Amino acid sequence: MESFRSHTGLVAPLDRANVDTDQIIPKQFLKRIERTGYGEFLFFDWRSDAGFILNRPEYSKASILLAGRNFGCGSSREHAPWALQQYGFRVIIAPCFADIFGNNALKNGLLAVSLQEPEVTTLFERAGRAALELTVNLESCRVSGKDFDAPFTIDSFARHCLLHGLDDIGLTLQHESEIAQFEAGRPLWMPTVHGD
16 A cells, blocks of 8 residues: 555545435445456446536546445445555545545545535535645644635544555555464474465
8 A cells, every 4th residue: 555644635525414425436336356446447437427427527637536425325335445546546535534435545545634614514515616636634633725724533543544655555564574473383294474
């Protein structure tokens, strides 16, 4: 997993609450056996509307998605953060996230930032008037931009993992020498992790 420290990018304002995972990546695209190729199907049903925010050329390079409350509700599909990342988003900002989506996002290196509702409203207003660029700094836990600065909180363990680019496999591999030592001390007739 790529480490995350700070990101500056253009904001795409998706002013909708309760965006569920079936809208983020519809079920018909979940048959793939790979973990790649989901970005092109992000918000597939909504993309048929020419006026949809991500169809507008001024947001083609957006890497921060601004959304309404309860983003990522619905099913627990891990494909939702994959699709958002593969489309090009590094950060999602909303007043709150569905718990499972928030956890899936963080475990996959997609930073889900909760800001206060009035702060999100301010950002929507600004993004509606002109191109909005923000910097999201995980080291200082702040979102900043022109005349805007707001702190955010994040679970300390999730923050550590993001800062160091550690997914569950990376966390396990930090203990590779201890695992090897344990395996070396086991009786030969017992199975080993390395398949020896």
